[in-house]
Amino acid sequence: MRLPVQVLTICTASLAVGLSLLAIRGGPRPTPAPGAEVGVCSAPSAIEKAANQWISLDEAHGLWSTPGVVFVDCRGPADFDTGHIASAISLPSNSAEIPEGLFAILAHAQTIVAYCNASSGCASSLRLAERLHGLGLRDVRILTGGLPGWLERSFPAESGPCRQCPAESAP
Amino acid sequence: MPGGERTVNTSATKNTSTKRAALLLLRAALAAVFVWAAVPKLIDPGEFASAIQNYRVVPESYVGVLAVLVPVFELAVALALLSATYQRGAALLAALMLAAFAVAMAQARARGIDLRCGCFGATFEAKVSWLTVARSAGLSGLACVIFAFGAPASATHASTRTEPSSVGGTPPDPPVPSS
Known part of the structure; x- marks a missing residue:
């Protein structure tokens, strides 16, 4: 049998x-890496030095209604409009810059919980968390399980544009 | 001289047999490595998806698909390596795949990304190092040897049959058409 046919057969x-x-x-x-294991899996960075940057769904739900806790949706605006954690603000991880009004909200937050789709392993949450750490925001957590996990447990969610975002930063 | 012909024939046959046995051993060894690598990934694809993601070379949307396709591909290559018909195609694919793994690990090391290899699942986990890069490159070289010296079953039979004619034996059989 000719070589190309062999290769094609195996591939097919x-x-x-x-x-x-x-x-x-x-x-x-992707299996979410617990906080202690993040250092093994990725480049050393500010976020990896922070303790407890991962937060479980139940713990996050417990904090959800606590004043000073801000949920940040790292996905794109279209995904956000389709559905997001109730009262979350939209801040796509790939946005070039963080609007001033939005940064003011984040800067005054006691705890920030970043989330995205669990199917993507929340790598975009990790990137955003690293970015926020770089801007001096210390307590940034990443939601284990992301939005799918949140919805599976029927925790509060809503759809439509960002209500909490300042006017100039609403997607 | 008839006696001399027999000596040459015997020697050539021995050489061919030794070469074929060595190649078979190499193919079996490489196939075993691929099976060893594929099975844990198929059992726990989430863990492997996590490992792929940590390399930071694949777009996130493809991580899940790759986590399933790669171990299936490894298993298919392992089976094909054991087959006389598909051995060279499998060796070529194995060489390319292992070279790609080596490059992926090397770029991670070069960028300073400290990550788990993901090569043999979580059970036999090792961190990526220049040693794991060399291991993949070495295995890729092994696959190249099989590709270079391995021959399809039809060609092997044809060459065995034509050997006597070169030293004055019986006329060769008509060539076996390749399928």
């Missing part, structure tokens, strides 16, 4: 089996 067979598995089991979610 793998792809067929792999896609079937994906269709049956769905794409796996």
Whole structure:
């Protein structure tokens, strides 16, 4: 059998089996790394030096109605409008700069809880948390499980544009 | 001289047999490595997805898909390595895949990212180091050897049959058409 045919056969067979598995089991979610393990997995940074930067769904829910606790949605504006944690503010992790009004809210917050989609492993939350740490905000947590986990537990959620965001920063 | 022909024939056959046995051993060893690597990833794809994500070279939306496809591909390559028909194709794919792994690990080391290898699942976990880079590169070299010296079953049979004719034996069989 010719070499290209061999290669093509192996690739096609793998792809067929792999896609079937994906269709049956769905794409796996990256296992969230507990705070202590983050240092093993990624580059040393300010966020990794902070203790307890990960927060569980139950703990976050307990803090949700506490004054001074701000939930930050790191996803894009369209995702935010579709559905988000109630009273969260929208701050996409890839936004070029943080609007002044929004930063004032964050600067006055006692605790910031960043979240995104668990299916993406909340890497964007980690990036945003690193960024906020760099700006001097110390208590920035990352929600383990993200929005899907929050919704699975039927914790408060809403849809539509950001109500808490200052006018100039609303998506 | 008939006796001399037999000596040459015997020697050539021995050499061929030794070469084939060595290649078979290499193929089995490489296949075992791939099975060893694939099974834990298939059992716990979430853990492997996490490992892929930490390399920071794959867009987040592809992490889950890769976490399933890579171990399936590894398993397919392992099976194909054991097959006489697919051995060279499998060796080529194995070499490319292992080279890609080595490059991914090397870029992580070069960027100072301190991460787990993700090579053999969580059970036999090791941090990425230049040693793991060298290991992948070495295995890739091994796959290249199989690719270079391994021959499809049809070609192997054809060469075995034509050997006697080169030293004055019986006429060769007609060439076996490759499928």
